[in-house]
Amino acid sequence: MKITEFMKNKKGASGIGTLIVFIAMVLVAAVAASVLINTSGFLQQKASTTGKESTEQVASGLQVVGVTGKKSALGNQDIELLAIYVTPSAGSSAIDLTQTKLFLEYNGYSCSLNYSSKLNLTAGNANVFGNVGNADNTSFMIASLQDADDSVSDSAVINKGDTVAFLVNASAAFATTQIPERKVISGKIIPEFGAPGIISFTTPASYTDTIIELQ
Known part of the structure; x- marks a missing residue:
């Protein structure tokens, strides 16, 4: 096997690993974004309910x-x-x-x-x-x-x-x-x-x- 062919094969293997890491990062980011959106929605609803109850209690x-x-x-x-x-x-x-x-x-x-x-x-x-x-x-x-x-x-x-x-x-x-x-x-x-x-x-x-x- 020639050296140039060997180097080309190494670059291909490295590219596949990078792609896998990139996909994994995208998946993790998507999961994290979903969790943050759900949490923020829950907190917003909770804050709205608490504010309404507090206003009712005070007024x-x-x-x-x-x-x-x-x-x-x-x-x-x-x-x-x-x-x-x-x-x-x-x-x-x-x-x-x-x-x-x-x-x-x-x-x-x-x-x-x-x-x-x-x-x-x-x-x-x-x-x-x-x-x-x-x-x-x-x-x-x-x-x-x-x-x-x-x-x-x-x-x-x-x-x-x-x-x-x-x-x-x-x-x-x-x-x-x-x-x-x-x-x-x-x-x-x-x-x-x-x-x-x-x-x-x-x-x-x-x-x-x-x-x-x-x-």
């Missing part, structure tokens, strides 16, 4: 706009029933009230109340205390005061423009007969997500009316 919540109490017709006629008026915070998403928790503190005693049922008002707001006595020491009821789309009436979901009264049988919740004058009541309504509604008031020095504005 949503409940706002307590007032609290009234009703005196008992028996005994020393102190406050027996509470109505806590609640609306969604500005920009809030719809909130399922069946998943809310109501915490109250009074006279060294705290209670945690869960959703019990809806109270159907038949004659406007005057009957907001109508059946609150059915609530016990573990539950609260709700009454829809403003509900244009019937979301509260149908499924106990509060959304923009709605106003709801959380109704509490204070005598049962606090394991006491009634709430007398000059007592501090505090608490919060904690929704499934978002900011809680804050409750804080002191009962007046005297009860002159049957229905008393407390907060």
Whole structure:
């Protein structure tokens, strides 16, 4: 065999090896690109979901706009029933009230109340205390005061423009007969997500009316 033929054969062998390496590099690059594309797509979706949930958590919540109490017709006629008026915070998403928790503190005693049922008002707001006595020491009821789309009436979901009264049988919740004058009541309504509604008031020095504005 001549030297020139031998050198030509060596160049051919070297070219095949280079081609194999090149193809392998292309395959590795393609696999790596596919992994990166899939990973970036997953991360983008995850970031979008997290951002939406974070915005919902920050912007949503409940706002307590007032609290009234009703005196008992028996005994020393102190406050027996509470109505806590609640609306969604500005920009809030719809909130399922069946998943809310109501915490109250009074006279060294705290209670945690869960959703019990809806109270159907038949004659406007005057009957907001109508059946609150059915609530016990573990539950609260709700009454829809403003509900244009019937979301509260149908499924106990509060959304923009709605106003709801959380109704509490204070005598049962606090394991006491009634709430007398000059007592501090505090608490919060904690929704499934978002900011809680804050409750804080002191009962007046005297009860002159049957229905008393407390907060």
